[in-house]
Amino acid sequence: MKYDFTTVYKRYGCGSGKWDEMQRENPNVGEDVIPFSVADMEFVEAPEIVEGLKAFLDTTVLGYANATDSYKEAVCAWMKRRHNWDAKPEWILPSHGVVDAFFSAIKCYTNEGDGVMLLTPVYYPMYIGIKVNNRVLVDCPLVERGDTYEIDFEDFEKKAKDPNTKLFILCSPHNPCGRVWTKEELERIGRICNENHVLVVDDEIHHDLIMPGHTHYVYASLSTEMEQNCLVLTAPSKTFNLAGLQTSNIFVPNEALRREMEAFLKRGSANPKCNILGYKACEIAYSSCGEWLDECIQVIDENRRVITEFMAENFPQIRVCELQATYLLWMDWNGLGLDYKELERINRQEAGLFYDEGYIFGAQGEGFERWNLACPTSYVVAALKRMKEAYGKYVK
Ligand SMILES: Cc1ncc(COP(=O)(O)O)c(C=O)c1O
Structure with a gap:
């Protein structure tokens, strides 16, 4: 090594x-x-991150910082190289973390009492985001098959058809079950959610950690229809152990949805800036740490x-x-x-x-x-x- x-x-x-x-x-x-x-x-x-941050600290001050063009280009280049996804820099809204991002999505795109679907068991802050914001959990239990889990699509579709269901938080790959959803499964989710006007919030924080023999597909990369009805949440925090720097990205390919989220974030904080060292570490990691x-x-x-x-x-x-x-x-x-x-x-x-x-x-x-x-x-x-x-x- x-x-x-x-x-x-x-x-x-x-x-x-x-x-x-x-x-x-x-x-x-x-x-x-x-x-x-x-x-x-x-x-x-990774030593590239440590050395890169040291060099950065030697030549700058730690004032307010926006995401630079080079930051957004590094993020998109990584998505293309590692995931074959043509993400555009203008789709990116930086955020302070993926949990923060899906909490924002719940508040931005749904109202109190609306249903939010989860494939369970799942990363527990997703339940919390639904509960503390007075939304209704629409529980879609995964089905155990041998040593892995599958989606019960009949149940999923029935629940998506309920007019009260407005949003689905997809955990892709899935924590804690370790599943990489296949292209066919993602496309089926896409068809069901699009037909029933359920917005997909796609948490892909683990998407760089794919084990040998498996292929991950970014949800938004599979069709224009899926791309236009989703948010993709990514971060370098799991991949490169940078969670303490609280830097993540919300990709919103659909312009109207993006405007809505931008306005929402501005209502929450007059100055929604992120962490200057987080931006730099993310850029270094995506550029040099493959x-x-x-x-x-x-x-x-x-x-x-x-x-x-x-x-x-x-x-x-x-x-x-x-x-x-x-x-x-x-x-x-x-x-x-x-x-x-x-x-x-x-x-x-x-x-x-x-x-x-x-x-x-x-x-x-x-x-x-x-x-x-x-x-x-x-x-x-x-x-x-x-x-x-x-x-x-x-x-x-
Ligand atoms: C699926 C999933 N989403 C989000 C997070 C945390 O994201 P962040 O630290 O960026 O808020 C985790 C951490 O374990 C996770 O497993």
């Missing part, structure tokens, strides 16, 4: 919620314990392989879902026959395993664990050893 994917900086006292929570819950965890919960990476940053990302995906895929083989050999009762994308491995531990709260207790208090517990993604997630694989493989191996020791007395 050209890059360093073995060093971990211990982030105690750095304001990392993930590390602080681990310390709070179990102050006695050993040296080789790192948290596998919140979706940021335990890899050191090779770092390719290596990063190899490490994630290796971690998946190590865990999957270990579970098959030692805990065949645990079902490891297929990881088609993201660095978040979704596992069904119900086969161990332990209550989901007991699993949480054993993991955190006895095994030193700090996952995102499946129930936070919805009731279907009870008894599931989501393992963040963006960390050096040695920490995964150490965690599996602890798991074997801790569960020996619970599992026959």
Whole structure:
């Protein structure tokens, strides 16, 4: 490997919620314990980003900043190179994060009482965005098929046809189920949403993290009709571990929808600027860090392989879902026959395993664990050893 994917900086006292929570819950965890919960990476940053930001700081001041032409061009060039998507710079509205962006979309394009569809289980802030804004959750449960999930299109279409349903938040690829939606599935979603005047808010924050053998399609790239009835939300934050810089992009190809969102954002803040270092880091990452990302995906895929083989050999009762994308491995531990709260207790208090517990993604997630694989493989191996020791007395 050209890059360093073995060093971990211990982030105690750095304001990392993930590390602080681990310390709070179990102050006695050993040296080789790192948290596998919140979706940021335990890899050191790509050196191009660190060096590029240092050079930038040496030659500028940190005043107000707009997205520059070179920033927007770098974003669009990445979309073309990595995703074969012809996005236009003028479609981009910078935002402070993807969660912020889908909260804005809910408020901008729907009214209180309107229905918002989700394919569940799903990234939990999507439920929150619907609830706190007094919209109605239109729950479309995914269907488990073998080691993966599928959309129940009959149910999805029935719910889209309800005149109260106004918006669908698509998580593509899907967190936590790890699905890359196929071209056919996306086209079917597109046909149903367009026929029923349901606007698609397409969260593609994980779309650069596609595992070998899978192909991701940007929703808007599949037809003009789909492009004109969607917002695409992207960010370099998962891909290059830049979440703390709070920089993301809302692509709105449809001009009328874009004007509406621009006006909405201006109503929310007279000066909706973003973070100058975030813009710069994003531009550097999209321009120079493709090779770092390719290596990063190899490490994630290796971690998946190590865990999957270990579970098959030692805990065949645990079902490891297929990881088609993201660095978040979704596992069904119900086969161990332990209550989901007991699993949480054993993991955190006895095994030193700090996952995102499946129930936070919805009731279907009870008894599931989501393992963040963006960390050096040695920490995964150490965690599996602890798991074997801790569960020996619970599992026959
Ligand atoms: C699907 C999805 N959307 C959005 C986010 C967070 O986005 P941001 O940090 O840009 O608000 C995450 C983080 O895990 C995510 O998984």
